[in-house]
Amino acid sequence: MEYTTRGVCGQEGCRETRYYLDNGLWFCRRGHQQEGRQVEEEPDDFGTQGKTNRVKKAVTEKGAKTYRGRQAYSLFLQVYQLILWKQCHALVQSRGFPAQLEHVVRDLWALRLETYSDKIKNPSEGDEEIEFFSSQPTADQEEPDLVKFGGKNLQWPRLVDSVGLCYLGAFLMRLPVGIADFHRMIMSGDIPYIRITRSIPREMRDKLPQEYLSIIETTRLLKAEHLHKAVLQLSLLYRHKFGIHLPALNLPPILYHHIRRLALPIDIYSAVKRLQNLLGFSFEFPKSLAGRSRPHDLPEIQLICLIVISTKLLFPFDDLKRYPTSAKEPTTQVIDWKLWAQAQRHFDSRETARGRIGKGNEILVNERDVFNMTPNQLDEYLDWYENNWLDNSKASNPLSDLFPLGPTGTDSQEVAGPPDEDDEEAIGSMLRTVTQQMKSRKVIAEDDLDIPRPGSMYVRYKMESDLPENARPFYETAAKVVGVSLSTLVRAVSQAEYKIMRWLEDQRRIELYGDASGMEFAKFDSSDDMGEQDMTDSDDSS
Numbered sequence: 001m002e003y004t005t006r007g008v009c010g011q012e013g014c015r016e017t018r019y020y021l022d023n024g025l026w027f028c029r030r031g032h033q034q035e036g037r038q039v040e041e042e043p044d045d046f047g048t049q050g051k052t053n054r055v056k057k058a059v060t061e062k063g064a065k066t067y068r069g070r071q072a073y074s075l076f077l078q079v080y081q082l083i084l085w086k087q088c089h090a091l092v093q094s095r096g097f098p099a100q101l102e103h104v105v106r107d108l109w110a111l112r113l114e115t116y117s118d119k120i121k122n123p124s125e126g127d128e129e130i131e132f133f134s135s136q137p138t139a140d141q142e143e144p145d146l147v148k149f150g151g152k153n154l155q156w157p158r159l160v161d162s163v164g165l166c167y168l169g170a171f172l173m174r175l176p177v178g179i180a181d182f183h184r185m186i187m188s189g190d191i192p193y194i195r196i197t198r199s200i201p202r203e204m205r206d207k208l209p210q211e212y213l214s215i216i217e218t219t220r221l222l223k224a225e226h227l228h229k230a231v232l233q234l235s236l237l238y239r240h241k242f243g244i245h246l247p248a249l250n251l252p253p254i255l256y257h258h259i260r261r262l263a264l265p266i267d268i269y270s271a272v273k274r275l276q277n278l279l280g281f282s283f284e285f286p287k288s289l290a291g292r293s294r295p296h297d298l299p300e301i302q303l304i305c306l307i308v309i310s311t312k313l314l315f316p317f318d319d320l321k322r323y324p325t326s327a328k329e330p331t332t333q334v335i336d337w338k339l340w341a342q343a344q345r346h347f348d349s350r351e352t353a354r355g356r357i358g359k360g361n362e363i364l365v366n367e368r369d370v371f372n373m374t375p376n377q378l379d380e381y382l383d384w385y386e387n388n389w390l391d392n393s394k395a396s397n398p399l400s401d402l403f404p405l406g407p408t409g410t411d412s413q414e415v416a417g418p419p420d421e422d423d424e425e426a427i428g429s430m431l432r433t434v435t436q437q438m439k440s441r442k443v444i445a446e447d448d449l450d451i452p453r454p455g456s457m458y459v460r461y462k463m464e465s466d467l468p469e470n471a472r473p474f475y476e477t478a479a480k481v482v483g484v485s486l487s488t489l490v491r492a493v494s495q496a497e498y499k500i501m502r503w504l505e506d507q508r509r510i511e512l513y514g515d516a517s518g519m520e521f522a523k524f525d526s527s528d529d530m531g532e533q534d535m536t537d538s539d540d541s542s
Contacts, residue, residue, distance in 0.1 A: 003029060066209045073120050076156065076212040077113065079204055083216065084109055084162045086192045086199055091166060094190055097175070104169040111242050112157065112165075159216045163193065164230040168238075171246065176253035178300055179231060180483030183224040188360035194218050195388055221363065224483030228298055235285040249283035249299040258307055260427050261481055262474075263343060263434040264315075267330030271310035272303070279499055281306065295484070295492035304482040304489065305496045308475070313455050317470040322452045323444040331454035334439040341473035343430045350426055357381060460501075462494045463487075 003018040009028040016028040026034040067075050088105050091097040163182055170177050186193045197205060197217055205213070238244040259268050276283075283299040295301045315335045316322070324331045351358035357365065357377050362384040373381065444451050461467050464487045467475055479489040 009034070065206065067207050068209065070120060071207075072209050072212060073116070075204065075208055076215075077116060077120070079200055079208060079212075080157060080162070080216065081109065081113075082200065082204075083159070083192065083196055084165065087162055087166055088169075090191055091185075095185065097170065098173065101166070101169050101173065101175075104172055105165050108165050108168060108238070111238065111244075115241070116156075156212075156215055158230070159193070159196065159218065160222060160226060160230045161234060163191065163227060164234045166191075167227075167231055168234060168246070171249075174247070174250040176250060176257055178254065178482065179227050180224055180300075180481060183222070183227055183483050184360065186222060187363065189388065193222070194363065198388075225485060225488065228300075228483060229293060232285065232293055232298060236289065239285075239287065246285050249303065251283060251303070254300075255303060255307075258304065258481060260431055262307070262311075262477060263340060263427075263431045264307075264311060265330060265333060265335075265435065265438075267314060268307060268310045271314060271330075272306040275306045275309060275500075278503060279306070279496060295488055296495065300482050301484060301489075301492050304478055304484075305493050308478055308489070308493045309496060309500070311474070312458065316459075317468060317474070318457075318459065320452065320457060321441070322454045322456060323442055324454055325444065325446050327443050329454065332441050332443060334441050335434065336437050336439065337470040337474070339437050340434050341470075343433045344473060344477050347426055347430045357384075458497075460494055460497045461490055464490050466490075 001020050003020050005017055006019050006026075007017065008014075009016045009019075009030070009032050011028075011032040014028060014030055014032055016030050016032070018029045019026050019034065020029070021027075028034065066072070084105065085102070088102045092099050092101060163186065167177075167179060167182050182191065185191045192199055195218060197213060235246055239246070255269060255272060259266065281296075281299075281302040283302055285299065286297045289297065296305075314330050315333070317337055322331065352361070357373075357380050362381055365381060370378075370381075461471065461475075467490065475489060475493075476486055479486045482489070484492075
């Protein structure tokens with residue numbers, strides 16, 4: 001029998017290396033049949049052996065992993081619509097917004113979706129290699145431009161625009177909620193935004209090209225001023241393309257909320273109304289922009305400027321005594337600004353007072369903070385990291401069972417503490433603390449003309465560095481309430497004060513000469529005096 005030398009047999013410890021062929025099957029010299037070594041006899045060469053033919057598997061055509069062209073466009077818009085629905089659903093179910101908000105936002109999105117209908121139905125030849133942009137700010141450009149009103153290139157909606165649509169929906173429903181409130185909900189995770197791709201089904205993610213995923217992926221923290229500008233651009237878009245005229249800011253509830261949050265007397269309310277008529281603020285979004293956007297283009301910044309100016313008029317930050325002429329004037333009260341700053345710090349430290357990181361502060365943790373964390377804070381941070389960064393849609397690793405996730409029953413009991421104080425209750429407590437410690441000012445009749453009166457010796461702060469010790473905490477809190485940087489608020493307030501100063505000069509000329517139109521005096525734009533800039537150019541807040 002003819003043998004052929006091959007590898008070691010290995011069956012039942014057999015070390016044989018010589019094999020023979022029998023009816024197309026290979027056997028070792030000890031009779032062990034070898035698996036997978038078949039020799040098929042060709043019918044044309046009957047009786048011949050020795051030619052090996054391997055059976056090939058059926059070729060299956062693999063489908064494309066990701067969509068391209070029109071399918072990719074359509075899938076991206078479906079993903080974006082899913083994100084928008086998740087955000088509205090979270091606002092309604094978790095934050096107590098009216099259920100009608102979903103219908104309003106859906107109608108706004110339906111209008112926006114019409115601008116992409118031609119792109120989906122009739123894609124051009126160069127669609128496969130279109131240029132994309134990132135939804136995140138870069139070093140040279142703080143944030144990308146929105147969809148242009150003219151031009152051939154049609155760009156896609158950004159992730160920040162989804163939150164902007166939710167805000168516009170609440171704005172149209174006249175809900176007393178501000179842009180800063182939406183930003184706080186984003187930071188605390190109440191609105192799906194950070195790592196939003198985790199909430200997208202994996203089947204949709206796998207078929208969406210990476211260029212589209214980069215549009216909705218968050219790589220940098222969203223600033224409140226970016227959200228302000230995105231809402232402004234959306235308001236212009238809906239006005240120019242669809243003829244939607246947004247109403248004015250729902251002033252009474254929002255103004256009342258800001259006054260309570262800043263722990264100010266209610267007299268600020270009437271002062272703001274009078275200053276509104278003087279400055280001509282309409283609390284509406286502008287109809288168009290002649291150039292770059294400025295702080296006074298936003299209705300919420302108009303409102304906070306009037307609140308700051310009213311506070312400086314009625315309750316100045318300096319120690320100069322100004323005596324009212326009547327006991328009915330609100331200036332008979334004096335705010336202790338050091339006590340006010342202490343009450344604000346106590347309000348801000350509510351969640352961290354019991355040694356916790358605080359909801360919304362987890363994402364701000366850096367590598368230096370970890371070394372100073374307590375065991376409970378580490379557990380709190382790791383729980384947050386697990387809930388926000390781990391992707392549960394991926395196949396589990398066999399070794400993952402050795403590292404269980406989530407706190408145990410005993411750990412959760414140790415971390416858990418008394419329930420957090422409600423925000424409204426905390427604001428009410430802070431307001432009572434400040435108002436109960438207000439002092440009274442002596443009233444002096446109008447006979448004495450040398451007595452300083454309320455509003456006299458008014459001080460303007462043109463730059464952030466000009467703020468005195470008592471005024472800085474108030475400006476910082478007001479900037480946080482409205483969602484802008486400290487430098488932006490100082491500049492906006494200074495511009496409004498300049499307009500009031502020019503109005504006062506005109507009134508004095510009218511009193512002296514009877515008509516201000518005939519007087520020759522230098523006129524110049526307020527932007528030259530203030531060094532007015534784009535609101536997003538100054539993001540440094542102290």
